[in-house]
Amino acid sequence: MPVKIEIIAVGDELLRGYYTENNSTYISRMLGSAGIDINRISVVPDEAEAIADALAEAMSRSGMVIVTGGLGPTIDDVTREAAITALGGGVEMREDILETIERRYEAYGRKVPKGYERHMAVPSGAIVLANNVGAAPGLKVERDGKMLYLLPGVPAEMKAMFTSSVLPDLTRLGAGRTLILRTCGLSESEIEERLRGVLDEAQFKSLSIISSVAGVDCYLGPGLWDDGTHQAVDRELGSFLYAAGDLKAEEICVKLLTGTGRTLATAESVTGGFLASRITGVPGASGVFIEGFITYGNEAKIERLGVSRKSLESRGAVSEEVCVQMAEGARERTGSDFVLSTTGIAGPGGATEAKPVGYCFIGLATAEGSYCTNVMLGGGRDTVRGRVASIAIDLLRLELKGHSERLDPMRVGRDDGRLGS
């Protein structure tokens, strides 16, 4: 039976909802991909009693407890004191801790603030974990075969210490990796339907299917899949599967473009820069991304991209005709191999009966012709913008991967006999 692991995040600010508690997300993700499941996450305030209670409960339930936060020098940092209480009160004075902190401050030419003297008092038998990013050290204590880790709350310090001092202790517990399957273009129930036939009962029970603006992700529990399953799942999901692993679709596109020396530009209306921002967020994007146009108004569409005024007047800015003209106009002007274009109604304003909020077009211009797809999306402004960007990136992926069976129905001018060509 695998050891149970809990996380306790300490901090008043985490209980007020203004900041998302991301330290436990980071730790559980790191452990999750090593095949280790977290048993419970608790968020508690900066109060010694609340922390000590949570710690004692966690130690009684689980074999390993990781605490983040409350190790700093100020009066509200009481995690160390709470740990001493929860572990039975034994204290040890470690002068080397203060010496290390003093050396760190001296290196910056500053004097150590008073509060750090408290750092010398640690639970007896504790091992000091070096902090290479900040001042406060971490601690590791073993009691009755159970492990307790105290880590700083500052994310950069926590991550560095977790990677260097905790992860090596934990990875040997792993049961294997979780299989992550990222899809775009299928609904949750369509995926469930397709996978039901190829997974056995235990696998199917471990399956988590979760939607986001990027698409639908599936998680298959650690130790529950092999190469055979992997191949069967690949077959069932086909071109809808864009990644088996922790990759973003835009990362895949940038890599494919880089590998073949081709270039990309964008011509956005409804996404207002969000599509380009997703792509330029990938390190190395500057090697393939040439330029983006955010033609929000009609005049910009005409001036910058050569969209015809007649099309804007007769079909409207949210139409296949304008979407394709945007992509083709940008391609002509930039010389990019590919251009993605978007137009639509993000809401809350701008909707009509014929073109409600969520009504959008996504286009792709290539040297061999253009593609366009029309979608009707639910959700608010952020969701519509996010999903349009995801569909655009997926359109490019389908082109780069040569999935013509998916692209052909979107080919512009398919009525002129090119359908299925």
Next chain:
Amino acid sequence: MPVKIEIIAVGDELLRGYYTENNSTYISRMLGSAGIDINRISVVPDEAEAIADALAEAMSRSGMVIVTGGLGPTIDDVTREAAITALGGGVEMREDILETIERRYEAYGRKVPKGYERHMAVPSGAIVLANNVGAAPGLKVERDGKMLYLLPGVPAEMKAMFTSSVLPDLTRLGAGRTLILRTCGLSESEIEERLRGVLDEAQFKSLSIISSVAGVDCYLGPGLWDDGTHQAVDRELGSFLYAAGDLKAEEICVKLLTGTGRTLATAESVTGGFLASRITGVPGASGVFIEGFITYGNEAKIERLGVSRKSLESRGAVSEEVCVQMAEGARERTGSDFVLSTTGIAGPGGATEAKPVGYCFIGLATAEGSYCTNVMLGGGRDTVRGRVASIAIDLLRLELKGHSERLDPMRVGRDDGRLGS
């Protein structure tokens, strides 16, 4: 003494770190701004025993417990059963629940899936909370003067039910609102220094100062401030304070532009569309945002914005000269009242000794001249892009608010005697 409130979020996927648990963030934020602090947040797996244990502990500690998730029709949804156990086992069969679910499915012309029959069994004495967004109803139970709420895990369903059925019960507990102060341009310690003089001990102790890419936010505890404090804080933070309340800087800019009938365009390099995306994310932005240029490559800067090839060669793309030419070129071409421009090194590649990762320029062109500021930012690619966008938006705010004392030192050509004009 205020009632203690806990949140329990149920779901295996929340313990694997692939999805950030946002339901408890939402609830604690809603309660936090009503002056109610959360006592503890727990995240537990889809296991009846783990849920029942967490529930019993929470009910013994706190006066009010809100559970999200595990109310659906599938076999892993066991929150209702766990609640029955934790509350002592009493069950009541409520056929009206199934009837409501049946009517909902019938309205969509579909048959109710089998799993929903289990929904009829509820803890005795439970009040059914209507779900106007999805199928699974919520439940509300009182036991020994303590309240338990069971809400769905799907965020849209949870939020709708929380707002309609939980919040009205809770707001009467509030001690007032938390004061949120949003700043840009000061460090955490500079803010602490400025506020130390105007806050009393209780206020200062309740103060949370937290950085994000948008700037530094301060939270002053509920019931701990009055109009006098508010004015003193306003005075101390001056033009660095951009909002007292839950507003984004880009929302303030769009509102100020809308109110005065002026327009904005962007010319981005390092932010790659993220700046425009922040602005166009604001509902109604299309009324003031004309157009954006994402001139990632040098040729695009020359072709689209008229940046001089000589400046690019002698000063480089990351220079004040090019940044200002980008803004002014875009202003000339679009006729916008204002243009924001960005150029810099986001990393991880592209750095040189003279221009390391984080070295960036932000420009603003107006009818009365241009401004430019040079910053050196820490953090990785996302942080650099995010902070540059925030500084750009703040530059526009300073202009729209007429803070010339802050803008003058950034005026381009200030060496020609215009300094301090």
